[in-house]
Amino acid sequence: MIEVKNLNYLHILKNLNFNIKENSITGIIGKNGSGKTTLLRLLAGFIKPENGEIFLNGTNIIEFSTKHIARNLVYIPQKITINYDIKVKEFLFFSRYAWADSQKKSDNLIMEALEKVDMKNYINSNCRVLSGGEMAKIMLASAIVQQSPVWVLDEPTAFLDPKSEVDFFKMLKKSVNNKTVIIVTHNLFHIFKTATHIISLKDGEVIYDKKTELYNENDLLNVYNVKFNMKKQGDKLICYPES
Numbered sequence: 230m231i232e233v234k235n236l237n238y239l240h241i242l243k244n245l246n247f248n249i250k251e252n253s254i255t256g257i258i259g260k261n262g263s264g265k266t267t268l269l270r271l272l273a274g275f276i277k278p279e280n281g282e283i284f285l286n287g288t289n290i291i292e293f294s295t296k297h298i299a300r301n302l303v304y305i306p307q308k309i310t311i312n313y314d315i316k317v318k319e320f321l322f323f324s325r326y327a328w329a330d331s332q333k334k335s336d337n338l339i340m341e342a343l344e345k346v347d348m349k350n351y352i353n354s355n356c357r358v359l360s361g362g363e364m365a366k367i368m369l370a371s372a373i374v375q376q377s378p379v380w381v382l383d384e385p386t387a388f389l390d391p392k393s394e395v396d397f398f399k400m401l402k403k404s405v406n407n408k409t410v411i412i413v414t415h416n417l418f419h420i421f422k423t424a425t426h427i428i429s430l431k432d433g434e435v436i437y438d439k440k441t442e443l444y445n446e447n448d449l450l451n452v453y454n455v456k457f458n459m460k461k462q463g464d465k466l467i468c469y470p471e472s
Contacts, residue, residue: 230409231272231379236281241267243433245281249426251378254410256420256441259430260453265413266307268430269383272411273304285379299327302379303372307387309364311356317343317367318352324374335374342373346400362393366400373404380405382412386419398423417449417457421466442466 230251235244242264249255257265270276272283274290283290285301293301303324311320321339330338343349346366351359359367365385372380385401386394398419401410414420420427421441429437429452437448442464449457449468456471 230286231411232284233272234282234284236268236271236283237279238264238267238271238276239279241433242271245435247428247435247438249409249411251409252407253426254405254412254424256424256427257411257413257430258415258417258420258427258452263430264433265430266383269304269381269411269413273302273381274298275304296327299375299377301377302381303375303377305368305372305380305382305385307384308361309368311364313357315356316352317348317354317356317359320356320367321371321374324371327375338374338376339370342370345373345404346370360393361388362390362396365389365393365397369397369400369404378408380408380410380412382410384413384415386414386416394419417468421468422462444468 231249233245233247235246236242237244245268257268259265271278274293277291290298318339321342322335325335325338340349340352343352346369348363348366348370351363356364356367368385386397389397394416402423412420412424424441427437427439427441427444428435429448431452436451437444444466446457446459457468458471459466459468
Protein backbone atom coordinates (compact mmCIF):
# COMPACT_ATOMS: atom_id res chain seq x y z
CA MET A 230 0.00 0.00 0.00
CA ILE A 231 2.60 2.61 1.13
CA GLU A 232 6.30 2.19 0.50
CA VAL A 233 8.93 4.67 1.69
CA LYS A 234 12.38 4.41 0.11
CA ASN A 235 15.53 6.27 1.20
CA LEU A 236 13.48 9.26 2.35
CA ASN A 237 15.36 12.38 3.45
CA TYR A 238 14.11 15.85 4.30
CA LEU A 239 16.51 18.65 5.20
CA HIS A 240 18.18 17.82 8.52
CA ILE A 241 14.94 16.41 9.98
CA LEU A 242 14.52 12.95 8.39
CA LYS A 243 17.39 10.67 7.47
CA ASN A 244 17.18 7.79 5.02
CA LEU A 245 13.81 6.33 6.08
CA ASN A 246 12.78 2.95 4.67
CA PHE A 247 9.56 1.17 5.61
CA ASN A 248 6.34 -0.31 4.27
CA ILE A 249 2.79 0.09 5.57
CA LYS A 250 0.39 -2.71 4.75
CA GLU A 251 -3.10 -2.24 3.44
CA ASN A 252 -5.94 -2.32 6.01
CA SER A 253 -3.59 -1.90 8.97
CA ILE A 254 -3.32 0.60 11.81
CA THR A 255 0.25 1.86 12.19
CA GLY A 256 1.39 4.03 15.06
CA ILE A 257 4.34 6.40 14.72
CA ILE A 258 5.95 7.31 18.02
CA GLY A 259 8.97 9.28 19.19
CA LYS A 260 10.00 12.27 21.27
CA ASN A 261 9.17 15.83 20.29
CA GLY A 262 11.38 16.90 17.41
CA SER A 263 11.98 13.39 16.10
CA GLY A 264 10.37 14.19 12.73
CA LYS A 265 6.90 12.64 13.13
CA THR A 266 4.81 15.55 11.82
CA THR A 267 7.25 16.19 8.97
CA LEU A 268 6.94 12.55 7.95
CA LEU A 269 3.14 12.76 7.91
CA ARG A 270 3.22 15.93 5.83
CA LEU A 271 5.47 14.16 3.32
CA LEU A 272 3.13 11.15 3.21
CA ALA A 273 0.19 13.50 2.61
CA GLY A 274 1.97 15.25 -0.26
CA PHE A 275 2.06 18.69 1.41
CA ILE A 276 5.83 18.85 1.09
CA LYS A 277 8.20 17.02 -1.25
CA PRO A 278 11.16 14.84 -0.25
CA GLU A 279 14.62 16.27 -0.55
CA ASN A 280 15.71 12.77 -1.59
CA GLY A 281 13.94 9.45 -1.74
CA GLU A 282 10.50 8.33 -2.80
CA ILE A 283 7.04 7.62 -1.38
CA PHE A 284 4.82 5.18 -3.27
CA LEU A 285 1.07 4.78 -2.84
CA ASN A 286 -0.21 1.63 -4.50
CA GLY A 287 2.93 1.50 -6.61
CA THR A 288 2.80 5.11 -7.85
CA ASN A 289 5.12 7.85 -6.65
CA ILE A 290 2.92 10.43 -4.89
CA ILE A 291 4.72 13.33 -6.57
CA GLU A 292 2.91 12.25 -9.75
CA PHE A 293 -0.51 12.71 -8.14
CA SER A 294 -2.63 15.82 -8.50
CA THR A 295 -4.08 17.39 -5.35
CA LYS A 296 -7.49 15.90 -6.11
CA HIS A 297 -6.02 12.47 -6.77
CA ILE A 298 -4.25 12.55 -3.41
CA ALA A 299 -7.51 13.60 -1.73
CA ARG A 300 -9.30 10.64 -3.28
CA ASN A 301 -6.70 8.29 -1.85
CA LEU A 302 -5.59 9.90 1.41
CA VAL A 303 -7.14 12.02 4.15
CA TYR A 304 -5.01 14.05 6.57
CA ILE A 305 -6.18 15.15 10.02
CA PRO A 306 -3.83 17.72 11.63
CA GLN A 307 -2.95 18.10 15.31
CA LYS A 308 -5.46 20.86 15.79
CA ILE A 309 -7.74 22.88 13.57
CA THR A 310 -8.70 26.37 14.66
CA ILE A 311 -11.84 27.81 13.11
CA ASN A 312 -12.24 31.52 13.81
CA TYR A 313 -15.08 32.15 11.39
CA ASP A 314 -18.72 31.09 11.29
CA ILE A 315 -19.42 27.87 9.42
CA LYS A 316 -21.99 25.18 10.08
CA VAL A 317 -20.91 21.58 10.61
CA LYS A 318 -22.78 20.50 7.48
CA GLU A 319 -20.97 23.10 5.36
CA PHE A 320 -17.60 22.21 6.86
CA LEU A 321 -18.09 18.53 6.06
CA PHE A 322 -19.29 19.31 2.55
CA PHE A 323 -15.80 20.60 1.71
CA SER A 324 -14.45 17.09 2.41
CA ARG A 325 -16.11 16.02 -0.85
CA TYR A 326 -14.32 18.58 -3.03
CA ALA A 327 -12.34 15.90 -4.87
CA TRP A 328 -15.52 14.13 -5.97
CA ALA A 329 -18.14 15.29 -8.48
CA ASP A 330 -21.16 14.24 -6.42
CA SER A 331 -24.77 15.22 -6.36
CA GLN A 332 -25.90 17.31 -3.40
CA LYS A 333 -28.09 14.40 -2.28
CA LYS A 334 -25.20 11.95 -2.16
CA SER A 335 -23.04 14.38 -0.20
CA ASP A 336 -25.87 15.06 2.23
CA ASN A 337 -26.39 11.34 2.80
CA LEU A 338 -22.67 10.74 3.40
CA ILE A 339 -22.51 13.64 5.85
CA MET A 340 -25.48 12.38 7.82
CA GLU A 341 -24.08 8.84 7.93
CA ALA A 342 -20.70 10.13 9.16
CA LEU A 343 -22.27 12.26 11.88
CA GLU A 344 -24.27 9.26 13.07
CA LYS A 345 -21.07 7.18 13.31
CA VAL A 346 -19.38 9.77 15.55
CA ASP A 347 -22.53 10.46 17.59
CA MET A 348 -22.79 14.07 16.36
CA LYS A 349 -25.99 13.91 14.29
CA ASN A 350 -27.68 16.61 16.36
CA TYR A 351 -24.81 19.03 15.63
CA ILE A 352 -25.32 19.18 11.86
CA ASN A 353 -26.41 22.84 11.96
CA SER A 354 -24.10 23.87 14.80
CA ASN A 355 -21.42 26.52 14.35
CA CYS A 356 -17.98 24.87 14.20
CA ARG A 357 -16.41 27.96 15.75
CA VAL A 358 -18.08 27.34 19.12
CA LEU A 359 -17.57 23.57 19.36
CA SER A 360 -15.41 22.16 22.14
CA GLY A 361 -12.12 20.41 21.41
CA GLY A 362 -13.69 16.99 21.87
CA GLU A 363 -16.63 17.86 19.64
CA MET A 364 -14.37 19.23 16.93
CA ALA A 365 -12.21 16.10 17.08
CA LYS A 366 -15.32 14.05 16.31
CA ILE A 367 -16.19 16.38 13.43
CA MET A 368 -12.68 15.90 12.01
CA LEU A 369 -13.18 12.14 12.26
CA ALA A 370 -16.51 12.60 10.45
CA SER A 371 -14.72 14.58 7.73
CA ALA A 372 -12.38 11.63 7.16
CA ILE A 373 -15.37 9.30 6.84
CA VAL A 374 -17.06 11.68 4.39
CA GLN A 375 -13.94 11.95 2.24
CA GLN A 376 -14.02 8.16 1.71
CA SER A 377 -10.29 7.85 1.10
CA PRO A 378 -8.69 4.45 1.79
CA VAL A 379 -5.72 5.92 3.68
CA TRP A 380 -6.08 8.02 6.85
CA VAL A 381 -3.14 10.02 8.22
CA LEU A 382 -3.73 11.46 11.71
CA ASP A 383 -1.29 13.75 13.49
CA GLU A 384 -1.90 13.68 17.26
CA PRO A 385 -5.68 13.94 16.85
CA THR A 386 -6.28 13.79 20.62
CA ALA A 387 -3.43 16.07 21.72
CA PHE A 388 -5.68 18.71 23.30
CA LEU A 389 -8.51 16.52 24.58
CA ASP A 390 -9.51 15.60 28.11
CA PRO A 391 -9.20 11.89 29.07
CA LYS A 392 -12.85 11.00 28.38
CA SER A 393 -12.84 12.71 24.98
CA GLU A 394 -9.61 10.90 24.16
CA VAL A 395 -11.11 7.52 25.08
CA ASP A 396 -14.24 8.31 23.05
CA PHE A 397 -12.16 9.33 20.04
CA PHE A 398 -10.15 6.11 19.95
CA LYS A 399 -13.29 4.01 20.37
CA MET A 400 -14.95 5.79 17.44
CA LEU A 401 -11.76 5.57 15.39
CA LYS A 402 -11.64 1.80 15.76
CA LYS A 403 -15.30 1.55 14.75
CA SER A 404 -14.78 3.75 11.68
CA VAL A 405 -11.68 2.29 10.04
CA ASN A 406 -12.87 -0.99 8.57
CA ASN A 407 -11.01 -1.59 5.30
CA LYS A 408 -8.88 1.52 5.88
CA THR A 409 -5.14 1.97 6.18
CA VAL A 410 -4.50 4.22 9.17
CA ILE A 411 -1.28 5.98 10.16
CA ILE A 412 -1.46 7.80 13.48
CA VAL A 413 1.08 9.86 15.39
CA THR A 414 0.42 10.12 19.11
CA HIS A 415 2.18 10.53 22.43
CA ASN A 416 -0.49 8.45 24.16
CA LEU A 417 1.20 5.06 24.27
CA PHE A 418 -1.64 3.56 26.30
CA HIS A 419 -4.09 4.05 23.44
CA ILE A 420 -1.76 3.39 20.52
CA PHE A 421 -0.56 0.08 21.96
CA LYS A 422 -4.20 -0.98 22.31
CA THR A 423 -5.13 0.25 18.82
CA ALA A 424 -2.22 -0.21 16.41
CA THR A 425 -1.17 -3.46 14.80
CA HIS A 426 2.28 -2.10 13.97
CA ILE A 427 4.44 0.69 15.41
CA ILE A 428 7.29 2.65 13.83
CA SER A 429 9.61 4.47 16.25
CA LEU A 430 11.54 7.58 15.23
CA LYS A 431 14.55 8.99 17.04
CA ASP A 432 16.57 11.96 15.79
CA GLY A 433 14.94 11.62 12.38
CA GLU A 434 15.72 7.93 11.92
CA VAL A 435 13.64 4.76 12.18
CA ILE A 436 15.02 2.78 15.09
CA TYR A 437 12.19 0.23 15.38
CA ASP A 438 9.68 -0.99 12.82
CA LYS A 439 7.76 -3.99 14.08
CA LYS A 440 4.48 -5.47 15.25
CA THR A 441 3.07 -3.86 18.36
CA GLU A 442 3.24 -7.01 20.49
CA LEU A 443 6.99 -7.34 19.85
CA TYR A 444 7.85 -4.11 21.67
CA ASN A 445 9.43 -4.30 25.11
CA GLU A 446 10.42 -1.96 27.91
CA ASN A 447 13.98 -1.56 26.63
CA ASP A 448 12.67 -0.44 23.24
CA LEU A 449 10.62 2.35 24.83
CA LEU A 450 13.52 3.33 27.07
CA ASN A 451 15.64 3.75 23.94
CA VAL A 452 12.93 5.80 22.19
CA TYR A 453 12.05 8.14 25.08
CA ASN A 454 14.92 7.85 27.60
CA VAL A 455 12.26 7.05 30.21
CA LYS A 456 11.52 3.72 31.86
CA PHE A 457 8.16 2.14 31.06
CA ASN A 458 6.21 -0.66 32.64
CA MET A 459 4.52 -3.01 30.20
CA LYS A 460 2.05 -5.81 30.76
CA LYS A 461 -0.33 -7.95 28.77
CA GLN A 462 -4.08 -7.33 28.87
CA GLY A 463 -5.68 -10.00 26.75
CA ASP A 464 -3.93 -9.82 23.39
CA LYS A 465 -2.89 -6.19 23.91
CA LEU A 466 0.08 -4.51 25.57
CA ILE A 467 -0.51 -1.89 28.27
CA CYS A 468 2.36 0.49 28.92
CA TYR A 469 2.89 3.49 31.16
CA PRO A 470 5.98 5.46 32.28
CA GLU A 471 7.46 4.96 35.71
CA SER A 472 6.98 7.90 38.05
